[in-house]
Every structure is written in structure tokens, then in C-alpha cells.
Amino acid sequence: MVLVYAESPRGQLKKAAFEAVTFGKKLAEQLGQPCAAVVLGTTQSDPGELGRYGVSRVLHVADERFDILDSQAATQALAEVARQVGATTIVMSHTSTGKTLAGRLAVRLNAGLVSGVSGVASVESDGTLVVRKSVFSGKAMAEYAIVSPVKVLSLMGNAIRLEVSGQPVSAEVLTVSAPAPRIRVRAVRTVEGRVPLPEAEIVVSAGRGMKDPSNWGIVEELAEALGATTACSRPVADSHWRPHHEHVGQTGIAIRPNLYIAIGISGAIQHLAGVNNSKVIVVINKDPEAPFFKAADYGVVGDLFEVVPRLTEAIRKFKAAQ
Amino acid sequence: MKFLVCISQTPDTTARVAFTPDGKAYDSNGVTFIMNPYDEWYALVRACELREALGGTVVALHVGPAANETTLRKALAIGADEAVRIDAEATSSAFTARQIAEYARTEAFDILFLGKETIDYNGAEVGAMVAEHLDLPYIALASKLDLEGNTAVVERDIEGGVEVVEVNLPFVVSAAKGMAEQRIPNMRGIMMARTKPLKVVPAVPVEEHVRVVKFTLPPPKAGVKLVNPEDMDELVRLLHEEAKVL
Numbered sequence: 209m210v211l212v213y214a215e216s217p218r219g220q221l222k223k224a225a226f227e228a229v230t231f232g233k234k235l236a237e238q239l240g241q242p243c244a245a246v247v248l249g250t251t252q253s254d255p256g257e258l259g260r261y262g263v264s265r266v267l268h269v270a271d272e273r274f275d276i277l278d279s280q281a282a283t284q285a286l287a288e289v290a291r292q293v294g295a296t297t298i299v300m301s302h303t304s305t306g307k308t309l310a311g312r313l314a315v316r317l318n319a320g321l322v323s324g325v326s327g328v329a330s331v332e333s334d335g336t337l338v339v340r341k342s343v344f345s346g347k348a349m350a351e352y353a354i355v356s357p358v359k360v361l362s363l364m365g366n367a368i369r370l371e372v373s374g375q376p377v378s379a380e381v382l383t384v385s386a387p388a389p390r391i392r393v394r395a396v397r398t399v400e401g402r403v404p405l406p407e408a409e410i411v412v413s414a415g416r417g418m419k420d421p422s423n424w425g426i427v428e429e430l431a432e433a434l435g436a437t438t439a440c441s442r443p444v445a446d447s448h449w450r451p452h453h454e455h456v457g458q459t460g461i462a463i464r465p466n467l468y469i470a471i472g473i474s475g476a477i478q479h480l481a482g483v484n485n486s487k488v489i490v491v492i493n494k495d496p497e498a499p500f501f502k503a504a505d506y507g508v509v510g511d512l513f514e515v516v517p518r519l520t521e522a523i524r525k526f527k528a529a530q
Numbered sequence: 531m532k533f534l535v536c537i538s539q540t541p542d543t544t545a546r547v548a549f550t551p552d553g554k555a556y557d558s559n560g561v562t563f564i565m566n567p568y569d570e571w572y573a574l575v576r577a578c579e580l581r582e583a584l585g586g587t588v589v590a591l592h593v594g595p596a597a598n599e600t601t602l603r604k605a606l607a608i609g610a611d612e613a614v615r616i617d618a619e620a621t622s623s624a625f626t627a628r629q630i631a632e633y634a635r636t637e638a639f640d641i642l643f644l645g646k647e648t649i650d651y652n653g654a655e656v657g658a659m660v661a662e663h664l665d666l667p668y669i670a671l672a673s674k675l676d677l678e679g680n681t682a683v684v685e686r687d688i689e690g691g692v693e694v695v696e697v698n699l700p701f702v703v704s705a706a707k708g709m710a711e712q713r714i715p716n717m718r719g720i721m722m723a724r725t726k727p728l729k730v731v732p733a734v735p736v737e738e739h740v741r742v743v744k745f746t747l748p749p750p751k752a753g754v755k756l757v758n759p760e761d762m763d764e765l766v767r768l769l770h771e772e773a774k775v776l
Binding site (some may be wrong): 217277303304311312318321338342344347349390392393396397402404406434458460466478481491501505508509510514 | 739775
């Protein structure tokens with residue numbers, strides 16, 4: 209049995225959970241095993257909706273003790289559910305939630321763990337599972353063999369395409385024992401109205417070439433036209449032109465959108481490390497020698513203050529014609 | 531207060547990435563190694579700041595061979611009081627986590643700090659594993675950490691924002707950008723580091739559940755296609771028809 213932990217931070221089942229279910233269902237097919245999803249805590253939508261992503265059983269531990277992320281309580285719950293359903297492979301998302309839980313669950317279950325998986329390379333006849341992941345901050349790929357009987361995997365965001373392949377099911381409500389949470393939540397501060405960077409499919413990012421934070425309007429407008437999330441380079445975040453949570457790169461957030469548009473960013477190796485898993489990279493820079501062009505799919509050599517508004521206009525025209 | 535900071539060593543951020551001919555291991559020939567930035571800039575510096583404010587001891591711990599002691603000396607120069615080296619190659623997250631946990635059991639640490647991940651294998655696994663071995667609470671991706679008596683108030687990065695949580699000591703935390711500012715060791719720190727204690731401890735055996743099959747480098751990019759800056763309709767067309775991302 210493959211058990212997918214479909215995370216629901218702050219009660220919301222989102223893309224990360226749908227991707228994990230899509231991946232878990234396909235892995236289960238490769239292994240010739242059944243697949244179930246488990247949701248911990250109360251949710252704003254019906255967990256049975258996960259059936260759309262191909263899973264025929266959804267287990268719901270509808271207990272508000274799990275509404276906040278306490279790794280000890282959640283690990284206890286997941287271990288108990290895994291035991292109840294006889295799961296030997298557990299899949300979760302490589303998100304802030306997965307990073308908090310995966311290592312802990314692997315130790316609890318005496319399982320081999322590979323985190324940040326982007327795909328399955330092979331399933332061996334002896335039960336060994338070979339998975340792929342990006343390493344060295346996107347500069348190389350690795351294949352790891354998990355040889356233990358029990359396995360834990362966490363899936364990198366945007367690594368696979370969502371697939372709707374089933375119907376909503378009726379969730380089975382479960383109860384599990386768990387220790388009282390030792391972590392208390394005081395407050396949550398989120399940026400409203402934008403897709404978070406790790407989940408974003410299109411990212412518009414700008415760097416020092418913008419010259420001044422007051423010039424960001426043209427970046428915002430391009431992002432708006434594309435339905436994209438905005439990001440920035442490290443020097444921009446360090447000089448407080450933009451908030452730190454927008455910083456992508458080796459020491460910021462690593463992202464893998466379908467489209468990454470870099471505006472006025474030279475493309476230092478540390479910046480590339482955070483973005484070179486993007487499917488398509490567009491670089492706009494007035495310096496034809498900017499190293500970023502070597503990593504780009506499409507390049508525009510020109511003054512960003514002219515090129516960016518022109519691109520925004522072209523996008524709007526394209527969208528209106530669609 | 532007693533703080534443990536787990537220090538990893540990684541290739542320099544600008545180091546070329548290459549592998550041995552069999553593809554099984556990183557080719558470290560001619561590569562300069564550094565302290566993992568998340569461990570150094572954020573975890574170690576924050577532990578030192580708390581020690582400066584509240585008193586106590588900062589112990590820097592590293593799992594690695596004797597050649598890596600320069601990294602531990604740097605941690606001492608930045609401000610750690612003592613160093614411990616577990617004498618073994620850090621072969622996997624599971625191995626490293628177990629070594630850290632075995633050592634941590636021998637002393638009553640109030641906070642165990644790690645960086646949020648290493649910049650080479652990008653696992654983000656060790657902190658949660660250590661916490662489980664020691665049955666302690668774990669907070670990952672912390673970008674701010676303050677103490678109010680015996681309670682820590684921690685901001686952890688979540689998708690699209692931060693969550694402010696509180697937890698009683700002791701606990702394990704992984705540090706992300708924002709928790710502290712990088713410190714450059716000064717001459718006095720470097721001199722003092724030479725005489726601070728550095729203890730070597732043998733490793734415990736660990737059964738490995740995961741092995742490397744191979745490392746590969748990504749295929750080189752086909753080359754950039756330049757678009758006339760006057761013609762952004764053409765760029766939109768390429769993104770739609772050729773790249774299929776619009």
C-alpha cells in the first residue's frame with residue numbers, strides 16, 4: 209500500500225497535496241499496489257475531493273488537534289495510520305510541512321528517506337525503489353535507491369503535472385491517538401492574493417538593473433498581466449528594495465516554475481542555483497555579456513524600462529485574443 | 531543556556547560541480563570547502579548572539595574526517611566556545627542525524643540548531659531526524675528566534691508567509707535566512723579559536739537504507755534565442771507556440 213499524506217496547512221488542501229496524490233497514485237500503479245490518501249486535521253473543503261486525482265480511498269483524521277503543525281503529534285498519527293492500513297511507502301510534499309515531518313517519520317518507521325524527489329527512475333524486482341532528485345542547488349541530478357522495506361518520499365513542488373483521473377470519494381473518518389501538541393501558534397502572516405513562490409507557474413523576477421525600488425511598477429504590471437508571482441535577486445532583497453520572502457537563489461527560495469522571466473539580473477551562479485530548474489527562462493538585460501544569457505532559453509538585449517512595458521502590452525494583447 | 535550548533539561542510543557556492551567517472555560520488559579534486567552557509571550565517575551566529583545575551587555555552591558539532599577541522603576552527607573563531615568532531619565521513623542524512631543525536635544525549639542542550647539544508651545535497655532531512663531520535667519538538671525553516679524565559683518564540687517560513695509559534699525548551703530548530711546576519715571572524719576570534727577545546731568522538735554504526743545510484747550533470751542548454759527588443763509580440767508568440775508556457 210502507498211499512503212499519501214495530503215497536507216492541509218491552515219485547513220487548506222492545495223496544489224502540493226494534489227501533486228502528491230497524483231504522484232502517489234502513479235507510483236502505486238508501478239508497484240502494483242493500492243493507494244490511499246490521508247488528511248490530518250479539520251479542512252475547509254471535503255477531503256473526498258482528492259479522489260479526483262486518482263485515489264480511491266481517502267482517510268480523514270478529522271481532529272482539530274492536528275490543525276497546527278506539531279511534528280511529534282503528526283508523526284504519531286501518520287505512523288499509526290500507516291500501520292492500520294499496512295502502508296510501506298509513504299509519500300508527502302517537499303514543503304515547509306514535509307520538511308518538518310519527513311525525516312521524523314522516516315526515523316519512526318525505520319524507513320529510508322529521499323526528500324525533494326522529482327520522479328521515479330525504476331522499481332526493481334527486489335522491491336528497491338530508485339528515485340530522481342535535483343542536487344547541488346539544481347546544478348546536478350541524482351538517482352537514489354531506497355533499499356529498506358519501508359520507504360518515505362517527499363515530492364518537489366511543480367515536479368509533475370496535476371492529472372484529474374477520478375471522481376470525488378467519500379472520505380473515511382479515522383481516529384488516532386496522539387500526544388498533546390508541544391507547539392503553539394501565536395500568529396500567521398501571509399501575503400494575500402498571490403500564489404506563493406514555490407507553487408507559482410510563472411515568476412517575474414527583477415534585480416539591480418531596476419536602479420530604484422520606485423521603478424517596480426512595470427514589474428508588477430507584467431506579473432499582473434501574466435498572472436505571475438514576483439521575485440527578486442539577493443542584492444535587491446539585501447538592500448530592502450523588496451521583501452526577503454521574494455528572494456530567489458541559493459540562499460533564498462529555490463523555485464521551478466514553467467516560466468521564469470529575469471529582468472535586470474546579471475545571473476550570478478548563486479542566483480542561477482535557485483532558478484535553473486525552471487522549464488523556460490527568459491532574460492531581459494541591456495548587457496549582452498550578462499552571464500544569465502548562457503542559462504536562458506530566450507533573451508532580449510535592451511533597455512528594460514522600454515522592453516518590459518512593451519512585453520506587458522504584448523501579453524495583454526495575446527490574452528485578450530485568447 | 532547550552533546551545534548545540536550542527537555544522538556541515540559543503541563545496542564553495544562557486545565551485546564547479548563534477549563527479550567521479552563512475553558517477554557515484556562528488557569529485558572534490560581542487561574544490562574549496564566552506565561551512566554550509568545556513569549553518570554558519572544563521573544557526574551559529576544566532577546561537578552566539580543568544581549566548582552573549584544570556585550566558586552559557588555554544589558547542590559546534592561536525593561529523594567528518596580530521597581534514598575538516600578547519601571548518602570547526604572557523605566556527606570557534608566566529609564565536610563557538612567548544613567544538614566536537616564525530617570522526618567519520620558523513621555518508622547520509624540518516625547517518626549524520628544519528629551521530630548528532632548520540633552526542634546530544636550526553637549533554638543537556640537547551641536548543642539544537644541546524645541550517646535549514648545543506649547547499650550540496652539539499653535534503654532538509656537531518657533536523658527532523660535528530661528531533662525524532664531525541665523525542666524533542668522540531669521547528670523547521672525558522673527565520674527569527676527569540677527567548678522569553680524558558681519559551682522560544684519562533685517565526686517559521688511557510689509557503690507565502692510566516693507562522694509565529696512558541697515552544698518550550700529544549701527543542702530542535704533549523705535556521706533559514708533572516709535568523710541572524712553573517713559575521714566575519716576577526717583576528718582576535720581567529721587567535722582565540724586556536725586554543726579553544728576541540729574534542730574528537732568515535733561514530734556509532736548505522737544501517738544505511740538509501741544508496742547513491744549515480745549523479746549526472748544536466749544536459750547543456752541549447753543556447754539562447756535572441757529576440758528583437760522592438761518586437762515583444764514575437765517573444766509572446768515563441769513562448770506560446772514553441773515553448774508552450776503561455
